[in-house]
Amino acid sequence: MAKQRVFSGLRPTAESPHLGNWLGALNQWVNLQDEYDCFFSIVDWHALTTSYDDTTALRENTLGAAINFLSAGLDPKKSPIFVQSHVPEHVELHILLSMITPISWLERCPTYKDQMIQLGKEGKDLSTYGFLGYPVLMASDILIYKASVVPVGEDQAPHLELAREIARRFNYLYGKVFPEPQIRLSEVPMLPGIDGRKMSKSYGNFITMSAETEEIKEKVRLMITDPQRIRKTDPGNPDICVVYAFQKIFNSEETSKIEQSCRSGEIGCVECKRILIEKMDQRLTPIREKRKELANNPGLVEDILADGAARAREVARQTLEEVKEKMGLLMPKE
Ligand code: TRP
Numbered sequence: 220m221a222k223q224r225v226f227s228g229l230r231p232t233a234e235s236p237h238l239g240n241w242l243g244a245l246n247q248w249v250n251l252q253d254e255y256d257c258f259f260s261i262v263d264w265h266a267l268t269t270s271y272d273d274t275t276a277l278r279e280n281t282l283g284a285a286i287n288f289l290s291a292g293l294d295p296k297k298s299p300i301f302v303q304s305h306v307p308e309h310v311e312l313h314i315l316l317s318m319i320t321p322i323s324w325l326e327r328c329p330t331y332k333d334q335m336i337q338l339g340k341e342g343k344d345l346s347t348y349g350f351l352g353y354p355v356l357m358a359s360d361i362l363i364y365k366a367s368v369v370p371v372g373e374d375q376a377p378h379l380e381l382a383r384e385i386a387r388r389f390n391y392l393y394g395k396v397f398p399e400p401q402i403r404l405s406e407v408p409m410l411p412g413i414d415g416r417k418m419s420k421s422y423g424n425f426i427t428m429s430a431e432t433e434e435i436k437e438k439v440r441l442m443i444t445d446p447q448r449i450r451k452t453d454p455g456n457p458d459i460c461v462v463y464a465f466q467k468i469f470n471s472e473e474t475s476k477i478e479q480s481c482r483s484g485e486i487g488c489v490e491c492k493r494i495l496i497e498k499m500d501q502r503l504t505p506i507r508e509k510r511k512e513l514a515n516n517p518g519l520v521e522d523i524l525a526d527g528a529a530r531a532r533e534v535a536r537q538t539l540e541e542v543k544e545k546m547g548l549l550m551p552k553e
Contacts, residue, residue: 221256222254222255222256223255223256223367223368224255224256224257224258224364224365224366224367224368225248225251225255225256225257225258225366225368225369225370225403226257226258226259226260226360226361226364226366226368226369226400227244227248227257227258227259227260227369227370227371228259228260228261228262228265228303228357228360229244229245229260229261229262229284229288230261230262230263230265230266230284231261231262231263231266231277231280231281231283231284232280232283232284232287233276233279233280233282233283233284233286233287234283234420234427235287235427235428235429235510236287236291236427236428237418237419237420237425237426237427237428238410238418238425238426238427238428239409239410239412239417239418239419239425241291241428242405242407242410242468243372243405243407244370244371244372244405245287245288245291245292245293245428246291246292246407247370247405247407248291248293248298248370249291249292249293251370252293252294252297252298253297255368256298257297257298258298258299258301258364258366258531258534259288259293259298259299259300259301260300260301260302260303260306260360260531261281261284261285261288261300261301261302261303262303262357262360263277263281263302263303263304264303264304264309264310264356265303265353265356265357266280267349268347268349268350268352268353268356269334269338269343269345269350271347271349272343281302282517282520282521285300285302285520285523285524286510286513286514286520287428287510288300289509289513289520289523290428290429290506290507290509290510290513291428291506292505292506292509295523295526295527299526299527299528299530299531300523300524300527301524301527301528301530301531302524302528303360305524305525305527305528305531306363306528306531306532306535308363308532308535308536308538308539309356309359309360309363309535310359311539312359312362312363312535312538312539312542313352313355313356313359315542315543315546316355316358316359316362316385316389317352317355319385319388319389319392320355320385320388322351324381324384325351325352325354325355325381326351328354328377328378328381329377330353330354330374330377330378331350331351331353331354334350335350353378354377354378354381354382355381355385357378357381357382358378358381358382358385358386361382361400362382362385362386362389362397362400362538363534363535363538363539364531364534364535364538365396365397365398365538366398366400367398367399367400367401368400368401368403369382369400369401369402369403370402370403370404370405371402371403372404372405373404375402376402379400379401379402382400383399383400386398386399386400387399389542393542393545393546393547394545396538396541396542396545407468408464408467408468410464410465410468411461411464412424412425412461413425413426413438413439413441413442413443413461414441414443414461415443415459415461426438428503428506429503429506429507429510430503430507431507432500432504435496435499435500435503436496439462439465439492439495439496439499440492442461442462442465442492443460443461444460444461444462444488444491445457445459445460448488451484451487451488451489452484453484454481454482454483454484455481455482455484455488456481456482457477457478457481457482460481462488462491462492462495463477463478463481463491465495465499466491466494466495466498469495469498469499469502470494470495470498473494477491477494
């Protein structure tokens with residue numbers, strides 16, 4: 220049986236993602252690579268919809284994002300990894316889909332008004348044609364590969380809903396071309412920050428996926444544990460312990476053993492943290508090393524992106540031919 224097609228994209232950022240974001244996005248994608256036929260893109264046009272007024276870091280962020288994708292373990296031999304603007308077919312589909320997308324659908328999209336207000340407070344004018352069309356562009360990204368599965372966060376659900384409505388309308392008007400893409404939410408539990416709040420760059424309670432060994436040690440030592448537990452022999456409550464939340468992710472084989480010995484007061488927090496540090500370092504060392512290797516070899520990253528775009532274009536071109544044919548456009552003479 221043919222594998223189902225997956226498409227997902229991230230806006231370009233050169234910063235190393237924190238572990239919460241890594242688990243929610245890149246690490247999920249890595250886990251989908253074998254079971255699905257995947258396409259992963261760095262969506263630079265989407266970045267322009269909101270950051271059109273300052274593009275000084277765009278190029279660097281795009282290349283940096285590619286380094287993040289690859290160091291997290293995405294394998295460009297299995298899944299094409301490419302920059303959105305290197306596949307101009309997305310734009311051609313975007314304009315065709317824009318013909319059949321009512322403006323009211325876009326104005327009604329909750330992310331449209333929210334962001335307009337939110338970023339408006341910072342003085343940004345988002346009353347642009349491009350920003351209104353954000354979901355149409357996103358639908359084009361997905362539909363041009365006829366992807367049926369889209370791994371993204373809950374915040375993207377309204378965009379996926381719109382992508383399905385656009386696909387349905389196209390299929391109804393011109394004949395079936397597109398599957399209706401479904402959102403695939405991440406199954407992993409939310410990772411707290413080292414202080415127990417949501418992990419976030421703005422709270423300063425995060426660890427990045429490329430953290431150095433010393434930094435891992437320091438931050439794990441700072442992690443809050445069960446505050447009721449004073450002496451090592453006191454029974455602990457793993458349910459309210461940040462270290463335990465991390466053990467579940469980085470040391471799943473030993474999680475139940477650790478849970479029991481914490482509850483019975485056999486293992487102390489210091490020992491528990493020592494084990495976690497070791498496991499996290501084991502898991503993150505290859506990511507950190509790959510990141511350094513690629514950062515020193517931007518030419519290689521660009522080659523990988525060129526190959527990804529070429530493979531993506533082949534698929535995209537075929538869909539576009541079919542779309543134009545169904546829409547009744549005169550095809551140019553060969
Ligand atoms: N809007 C998505 C985000 O901000 C990024 C994105 C653009 C995307 N095109 C996509 C995600 C297509 C999935 C599929 O996270």
